[in-house]
Amino acid sequence: MHNHLRTFMLLAGLTAIFVGVGYLIGGAAGMAIALALAVAMNFFSYWNSDKIVLRMYGAREVDPSSAEPLLRNYVSDVYELADRANLPRPKVYVMESQQPNAFATGRDPEHAAVAATVGLLRMLDRREIRGVMAHELAHVKNRDTLTMTITATIAGAISSLANFALFFGGNDRERPGGIIGTIALMVLAPMAAALVQMAISRGREYEADKHGAEISGDPQALASALQKIEAYAHGIVNVTAERNPATGQMFIINPLAGRGADNLFSTHPATGNRVAALMKMAGGAPRPNAPIVTGGRRGATAVPTTDGGRGPWNS
Numbered sequence: 001m002h003n004h005l006r007t008f009m010l011l012a013g014l015t016a017i018f019v020g021v022g023y024l025i026g027g028a029a030g031m032a033i034a035l036a037l038a039v040a041m042n043f044f045s046y047w048n049s050d051k052i053v054l055r056m057y058g059a060r061e062v063d064p065s066s067a068e069p070l071l072r073n074y075v076s077d078v079y080e081l082a083d084r085a086n087l088p089r090p091k092v093y094v095m096e097s098q099q100p101n102a103f104a105t106g107r108d109p110e111h112a113a114v115a116a117t118v119g120l121l122r123m124l125d126r127r128e129i130r131g132v133m134a135h136e137l138a139h140v141k142n143r144d145t146l147t148m149t150i151t152a153t154i155a156g157a158i159s160s161l162a163n164f165a166l167f168f169g170g171n172d173r174e175r176p177g178g179i180i181g182t183i184a185l186m187v188l189a190p191m192a193a194a195l196v197q198m199a200i201s202r203g204r205e206y207e208a209d210k211h212g213a214e215i216s217g218d219p220q221a222l223a224s225a226l227q228k229i230e231a232y233a234h235g236i237v238n239v240t241a242e243r244n245p246a247t248g249q250m251f252i253i254n255p256l257a258g259r260g261a262d263n264l265f266s267t268h269p270a271t272g273n274r275v276a277a278l279m280k281m282a283g284g285a286p287r288p289n290a291p292i293v294t295g296g297r298r299g300a301t302a303v304p305t306t307d308g309g310r311g312p313w314n315s
Helices: 002-056 069-084 118-123 126-141 144-168 178-216 219-233 239-243 245-250 271-281
Strands: 060-062 091-095 102-105 113-117
Touching (some): 002 178, 060 069, 069 118, 113 118, 118 219, 178 219, 239 245
């Protein structure tokens, strides 16, 4: 309930930014045009978001009849976890990327899809893969894809409004702060909207971690998976994600981490905080880390141990 209330308040904050900026610099005409454009784009994305992103990442659908045992197990586990969560079985996809990562998409549980990279399937053990997919199914169950579509609509409207400000803001006397104030708001308004959008995304990741651990019954497996994915994400560039950074919020770990994104503008919570919360949920006993395979050779793990510190659900 706390997380849902927080999400609602942040959405209200986005709406307030939109209305306030529209009143200050966009005028009624500019605000109406910007909102219409943003709603039109996001309405199309809402109905077609799964197809768009899956095609963007070259994802291919897999099923239990796949010739590869790894893929058969992957699909079987997703189906079993979906049944356990009382969800319709989603379509299951695999992406040809060596960066270990995964996401969920679709406008509702009846039209959901989950996707994992070949890197994730090869680098994690089956227990960890189940933990990751339970996290993605939690996003589906919580309808987070819908929530993020709404935030994208409002944030997009704010950005469009800022871009139209100079054209629909009237003369300098009608603009608070004059032309300098208008330019400042053109820069600051989209930034403020992005920060609120990122705060919503971070909150949904914590919630999906918690509910995903409940679905799988194994918070330690998800904690271990997050550590491994984080370790690899810094060294393997996801080219498609780099070209389409707006999709970064969909993944379980920021796919842009290879470029050292500033934490202030990260759509994901710090992995250490997520792991600490999961280990607290599991009773504080860290799961021994499996060795990580690098370049086809098995070596010492690069995953740090967990101290079982305080998490956002136990403060």
